[in-house]
Amino acid sequence: MRPVGSKYFLEEPLGRGATGTVWRARQREAAGAEAAVQGQPGETVAIKVLKEELASDPDIVMRFLRERSVLLRLTHPNIVRVRDLVVEGDLLALVMDLVDGPDLHRYLRENGPFSPVGAALLTAQIADALAASHADGVVHRDLKPANVLLRQYGDQMHPLLTDFGIARLADSPGLTRTHEFVGTPAYVAPESAEGRPQTSAVDIYGAGILLYELVTGRPPFSGGSALEVLHQHLSAEPRRPSTIPDPLWTVIERCLRKNPDERPSAENLARGLRTVAEGIGVHANSAQIAAAEGVGALLAPDPAPAAVPGAPGDADPTQVLPHGAGAYDPNAATSVMPHTGHPVGAADPTAVLPNRGAADPTAVMPPVPPGQPGQQPGQQGATGGPGGPEDPHPWQNQLRAARDRNEQTQVQYLDPNEDPLRRRPQRQVARPQQQPPQQPRQQRPQQAGYGQPQQGGGYGQPQQYAPPQQQPRQQPRPQRHAPPPPERQEPRRAPREPRQRSANPMKIPGLGCLKGCLFTIIILFVASWLIWELSPLQDWIGTGRGYWQELSHWYHQVTGFIGDLGGGSSSSGQ
Numbered sequence: 063m064r065p066v067g068s069k070y071f072l073e074e075p076l077g078r079g080a081t082g083t084v085w086r087a088r089q090r091e092a093a094g095a096e097a098a099v100q101g102q103p104g105e106t107v108a109i110k111v112l113k114e115e116l117a118s119d120p121d122i123v124m125r126f127l128r129e130r131s132v133l134l135r136l137t138h139p140n141i142v143r144v145r146d147l148v149v150e151g152d153l154l155a156l157v158m159d160l161v162d163g164p165d166l167h168r169y170l171r172e173n174g175p176f177s178p179v180g181a182a183l184l185t186a187q188i189a190d191a192l193a194a195s196h197a198d199g200v201v202h203r204d205l206k207p208a209n210v211l212l213r214q215y216g217d218q219m220h221p222l223l224t225d226f227g228i229a230r231l232a233d234s235p236g237l238t239r240t241h242e243f244v245g246t247p248a249y250v251a252p253e254s255a256e257g258r259p260q261t262s263a264v265d266i267y268g269a270g271i272l273l274y275e276l277v278t279g280r281p282p283f284s285g286g287s288a289l290e291v292l293h294q295h296l297s298a299e300p301r302r303p304s305t306i307p308d309p310l311w312t313v314i315e316r317c318l319r320k321n322p323d324e325r326p327s328a329e330n331l332a333r334g335l336r337t338v339a340e341g342i343g344v345h346a347n348s349a350q351i352a353a354a355e356g357v358g359a360l361l362a363p364d365p366a367p368a369a370v371p372g373a374p375g376d377a378d379p380t381q382v383l384p385h386g387a388g389a390y391d392p393n394a395a396t397s398v399m400p401h402t403g404h405p406v407g408a409a410d411p412t413a414v415l416p417n418r419g420a421a422d423p424t425a426v427m428p429p430v431p432p433g434q435p436g437q438q439p440g441q442q443g444a445t446g447g448p449g450g451p452e453d454p455h456p457w458q459n460q461l462r463a464a465r466d467r468n469e470q471t472q473v474q475y476l477d478p479n480e481d482p483l484r485r486r487p488q489r490q491v492a493r494p495q496q497q498p499p500q501q502p503r504q505q506r507p508q509q510a511g512y513g514q515p516q517q518g519g520g521y522g523q524p525q526q527y528a529p530p531q532q533q534p535r536q537q538p539r540p541q542r543h544a545p546p547p548p549e550r551q552e553p554r555r556a557p558r559e560p561r562q563r564s565a566n567p568m569k570i571p572g573l574g575c576l577k578g579c580l581f582t583i584i585i586l587f588v589a590s591w592l593i594w595e596l597s598p599l600q601d602w603i604g605t606g607r608g609y610w611q612e613l614s615h616w617y618h619q620v621t622g623f624i625g626d627l628g629g630g631s632s633s634s635g636q
């Protein structure tokens with residue numbers, strides 16, 4: 063077991079994402095007062111060890127420390143609690159509650175889509191989490207099924223949103239330097255794709271995509287390449303599958319509006335989804351059905367959406383953009399990203415670019431702010447002049463810049479060589495078996511808590527759904543932690559250069575650096591033999607001997623000469 067800080071031991075890797083590796087870990091002793099949860103010795107926790115590239119970037123370390131209070135104060139029944147942050151040497155880690163259950167992406171893959179009622183109720187709880195974080199000025203920016211963990215209580219499941227703040231941490235010039243990540247194309251809001259100002263409405267767009275995926279099993283926009291998917295976010299309307307009831311489609315369609323100002327607030331989204339779930343469930347009465355059909359009236363937008371830090375004109379992470387800031391102009395030409403110092407990318411961290419041309423909608427797009435590698439000369443952004451219609455679309459630059467990456471979020475055995483701690487895991491990932499043997503969807507116990515399956519069409523039929531208690535909005539807690547000590551903010555050493563491999567293709571195992579000498583000797587030997595045998599050198603010298611005879615003759619001459627020298631010197635000494 064490897065210690066992390068003085069308080070935790072890493073036990074086994076649970077999975078790896080684009081920003082780091084998550085480990086099952088154990089508390090050695092209670093954490094200090096700066097932790098949100100001090101915990102008890104022996105308690106099991108999850109620890110996300112951020113990638114070395116992040117941990118060795120001074121910008122990110124600073125951001126990590128600055129964001130400490132934001133991350134630690136985000137508490138909500140549908141948010142995975144961050145208990146502590148560890149900064150130790152080159153290691154940055156978030157200590158979280160351990161969630162015993164699969165993530166929603168894996169669950170969907172293994173079990174297929176949810177019923178409309180189940181999907182609505184699950185998304186309503188995610189919207190609750192978003193409402194609480196948006197009220198606190200925190201935008202998730204990477205909402206997708208892989209970031210929703212499902213805690214299981216018997217046959218019930220409780221969704222918990224995770225990776226809050228990771229997008230904020232990763233939104234650093236350091237990351238763009240490494241062309242790492244910045245979003246998952248399948249879930250990227252149009253304004254993020256175009257580098258326009260982002261607000262909490264990007265999370266609502268992500269929630270709409272997630273909801274669509276829950277009921278259909280796939281996100282609404284797909285294509286042969288990430289670029290194609292992104293173009294669809296910008297210009298295509300989502301296609302409505304016939305299995306989605308009208309009221310649920312109303313909610314999805316509103317969340318997926320291209321104009322962020324037309325999307326509902328998270329709070330209204332949660333309310334609307336619960337109204338829809340009641341109205342389309344099998345136990346719905348006529349009033350509930352009517353309420354669901356009128357759900358559009360409940361989906362009012364947020365008059366003061368939380369701004370994403372780093373958006374143009376936004377220096378304060380908790381600043382609230384005035385309503386209408388970054389308003390969407392459907393007739394505007396595709397603009398070059400108006401980035402200021404900060405890279406404003408798609409829904410930041412997560413996935414990574416697929417293989418060239420691979421149809422992976424979860425691939426990650428790196429932001430390429432002006433002046434970064436991969437950007438076309440002369441491209442200066444919407445406010446910067448050039449950037450005419452002949453310039454490549456910003457996504458094309460980003461795609462180009464990220465082509466050398468092909469790393470996917472995965473839950474699998476962790477290669478020890480890629481472990482950020484350079485440690486051999488003690489055993490392979492052995493996630494507990496959460497799924498009972500697969501059953502037909504209609505009888506899945508996991509979804510029973512989200513309403514009964516739709517039988518015989520099911521829409522509007524009576525149901526056994528009991529809506530969960532709405533969680534009271536969390537008031538921002540007073541900041542519990544003093545700002546980080548100044549010594550922590552000292553400039554850290556520059557990130558290490560990646561190790562260069564030798565360009566010499568010749569490899570003679572075991573010879574190490576001798577191989578060059580050996581190779582040179584052989585070459586000289588063969589060359590001299592060829593010259594001796596094939597050139598008129600023999601005739602010029604007039605010996606008529608073959609190469610080997612001449613060599614041994616020279617050898618005898620040299621040894622004789624050396625012998626004479628030895629003899630001469632010894633006789634002169636006598």
Ligand SMILES: Nc1ncnc2c1ncn2[C@@H]1O[C@H](COP(=O)(O)OP(=O)(O)OP(=O)(O)O)[C@@H](O)[C@H]1O
Pocket residue numbers: 076077078079080081082083084108142158159160161162164165204208209211224225411412413471472473
């Ligand atoms: N608190 C937790 N408890 C238990 N398992 C967790 C916890 N957090 C993450 N995991 C698991 O660890 C794996 C990796 O998590 P991570 O957040 O790094 O993945 P990801 O969301 O795919 O990554 P990223 O968003 O950076 O691309 C996931 O499969 C997730 O199920």
